Amino acid sequence: MEILENLLMGGQVALTWQNLAYCFLGVLLGTLVGVLPGISPVAVISILLPMSYALGDPITSIIFMAGIYYGSQYGGSTTAILLKIPGESASLVTTLDGYAMTRNGRAGAALAIAALASFFAGTVATLIIGLLAAPMAEVAFKFGPAEYTALMVLGLLAAISLTNGSFLRGLGMALIGILLGTIGIDINSGTQRFTFGDPNLMDGISFAIIAVGVFGLGELLYNLFTGSDIKPRIPKLKDLYPSKQEFKESAMPTMRGTAIGSMLGILPGAGALLSSLASYAVEKKLSRDPENFGKGKVAGVAGPEAANNAGAQTSFIPMLSLGIPTTAVMALMIASLMIHGIQPGPQIISSNPDLFWGLVVSMWIVNAVLVILNLPLVGVWVSVLKIPRMLLFSLILVACIYGIHSINNNWFDVWLLLPFAIFGFVCKKLDLEPAPLAMGFVIGLMFEEYLRRSLMISRGDWMYFLDKPISAMFLAIAAILVIASIVFKSRKR
Amino acid sequence: MSDYITALLFLCVGVFFKYHASFLDQGTMSGMGPGYYPDLVATALIVIAVLIALKRLIWKS
Numbered sequence: 001m002e003i004l005e006n007l008l009m010g011g012q013v014a015l016t017w018q019n020l021a022y023c024f025l026g027v028l029l030g031t032l033v034g035v036l037p038g039i040s041p042v043a044v045i046s047i048l049l050p051m052s053y054a055l056g057d058p059i060t061s062i063i064f065m066a067g068i069y070y071g072s073q074y075g076g077s078t079t080a081i082l083l084k085i086p087g088e089s090a091s092l093v094t095t096l097d098g099y100a101m102t103r104n105g106r107a108g109a110a111l112a113i114a115a116l117a118s119f120f121a122g123t124v125a126t127l128i129i130g131l132l133a134a135p136m137a138e139v140a141f142k143f144g145p146a147e148y149t150a151l152m153v154l155g156l157l158a159a160i161s162l163t164n165g166s167f168l169r170g171l172g173m174a175l176i177g178i179l180l181g182t183i184g185i186d187i188n189s190g191t192q193r194f195t196f197g198d199p200n201l202m203d204g205i206s207f208a209i210i211a212v213g214v215f216g217l218g219e220l221l222y223n224l225f226t227g228s229d230i231k232p233r234i235p236k237l238k239d240l241y242p243s244k245q246e247f248k249e250s251a252m253p254t255m256r257g258t259a260i261g262s263m264l265g266i267l268p269g270a271g272a273l274l275s276s277l278a279s280y281a282v283e284k285k286l287s288r289d290p291e292n293f294g295k296g297k298v299a300g301v302a303g304p305e306a307a308n309n310a311g312a313q314t315s316f317i318p319m320l321s322l323g324i325p326t327t328a329v330m331a332l333m334i335a336s337l338m339i340h341g342i343q344p345g346p347q348i349i350s351s352n353p354d355l356f357w358g359l360v361v362s363m364w365i366v367n368a369v370l371v372i373l374n375l376p377l378v379g380v381w382v383s384v385l386k387i388p389r390m391l392l393f394s395l396i397l398v399a400c401i402y403g404i405h406s407i408n409n410n411w412f413d414v415w416l417l418l419p420f421a422i423f424g425f426v427c428k429k430l431d432l433e434p435a436p437l438a439m440g441f442v443i444g445l446m447f448e449e450y451l452r453r454s455l456m457i458s459r460g461d462w463m464y465f466l467d468k469p470i471s472a473m474f475l476a477i478a479a480i481l482v483i484a485s486i487v488f489k490s491r492k493r
Numbered sequence: 494m495s496d497y498i499t500a501l502l503f504l505c506v507g508v509f510f511k512y513h514a515s516f517l518d519q520g521t522m523s524g525m526g527p528g529y530y531p532d533l534v535a536t537a538l539i540v541i542a543v544l545i546a547l548k549r550l551i552w553k554s
Contacts, residue, residue, distance in 0.1 A: 168545050172503045175538040179510045179531060186527035193527055194513055426502070430495045448530045460522025 010357030026067020034075025044072035046211035050403030058340035097300030109242040121306035122367030125313035137321035140346035145453035150471035155324040159268035161485035177440025207335040218424015250302035257303035261310030268326035279307035328435035500546040507538035
């Protein structure tokens with residue numbers, strides 16, 4: 001039972017008072033901001049990313065980030081159930097039966113079931129990460145530069161083609177991200193690229209600035225111009241405890257949802273949304289009374305919520321074992337690790353086992369904290385919606401500026417936020433998905449390095465990537481995925 | 494309309510980076526200089542911008 005030993009070791013690393021405190025804080029902040037309508041988990045994590053830079057320890061910082069991530073997701077589910085306002089696309093499905101349950105007077109039960117299903121899914125997904133990540137990293141460890149280059153192409157193209165929206169637009173955004181990543185000193189030649197002699201740009205643009213600007217402030221601006229104040233009518237939460245019948249009805253959907261989410265989460269792209277949709281469809285198919293879906297079926301809450309959470313968690317697998325971000329959230333996670341001098345990749349599990357297993361255990365802890373903290377505080381979360389938006393947004397803006405300034409104590413960084421915020425706003429307006437930009441930015445320089453090395457070995461021969469069987473296979477899968485997604489999307493129109 | 498603006502946006506970013514990359518050493522294929530990779534990516538971005546605009550044009554007719 002090697003995994004038990006490893007989990008114990010991880011427990012020792014993760015279970016310190018400091019880590020627990022930051023875990024609580026992360027969940028608290030994540031839920032608080034995640035409850036706000038129209039603000040996605042990516043935006044929440046972006047806004048709070050600079051805070052993690054200030055934490056000294058990489059494990060503490062990633063626990064904090066994971067807390068924010070799951071917290072914001074749960075915040076989205078809470079408003080989806082109580083007010084029919086999905087905080088993110090993944091909890092769109094939850095609004096169907098979750099809100100119906102609220103109208104039937106079962107709001108408390110719906111919230112509890114969502115939390116418990118998520119907790120169960122999180123526990124299983126944590127174990128899956130523990131079991132799968134290490135073997136996967138071992139395989140990737142043997143890859144040469146050509147295979148790694150091809151793998152990155154596959155990861156990026158798969159992520160772009162599996163998200164909704166046009167493939168070309170997504171690829172364009174990824175390329176912009178890569179270009180932004182090249183700003184700074186080229187490590188191979190020491191030449192400055194696109195710095196225009198400005199010393200502030202020599203180390204490149206901090207990912208936090210791009211994240212806060214494009215994802216955080218861009219979304220905030222968009223909401224300011226399009227959204228409107230809501231006056232939430234908070235339903236009475238009579239009893240938080242689901243009845244025996246409801247428990248029974250949610251057991252199987254939770255398990256199926258966990259299985260679906262765990263599998264789809266490993267795939268690049270919109271794991272969370274795809275898995276909650278898939279789970280809802282499966283439950284409806286398997287149900288004896290499919291006509292009752294949308295009228296407050298427990299299965300319609302438990303399944304998707306479990307799938308959503310499992311998917312969110314297993315998407316850590318490619319990030320941890322291969323170092324490749326498959327979603328915008330994972331790009332943010334990598335950024336927060338890199339600021340602490342840790343480059344995620346296949347070597348991390350063998351070289352920093354304490355970090356890896358500490359992270360695995362801490363994910364489970366975050367899930368547990370979520371159940372303990374969020375259910376009793378539901379009233380608090382919903383009352384956040386009563387605060388005028390202008391006040392909230394101003395507070396967030398101040399927090400963003402303070403956070404960015406505190407990274408380098410540099411006002412140049414703060415000014416740099418402005419063009420990126422405008423860019424993020426324009427992207428929202430144009431319906432351009434900014435996620436590939438984050439992935440491109442994080443992966444860009446690594447990709448250049450491996451491409452450079454491959455071409456050096458092959459003496460400039462591009463066919464080298466097709467001569468090697470594994471890299472040729474990766475590229476073939478990437479090509480198939482891209483073609484399939486283009487055909488599929490154009491047919492849908 | 495949004496397609497044309499997107500194409501224009503991509504084109505501007507692509508041209509900006511391609512122009513400034515031209516001042517950097519391109520190197521050779523087997524020994525890429527600092528300018529090679531940005532130039533490659535910027536060129537790809539310009540191609541995508543053109544493709545988005547073309548697709549829109551063809552779709553209309």
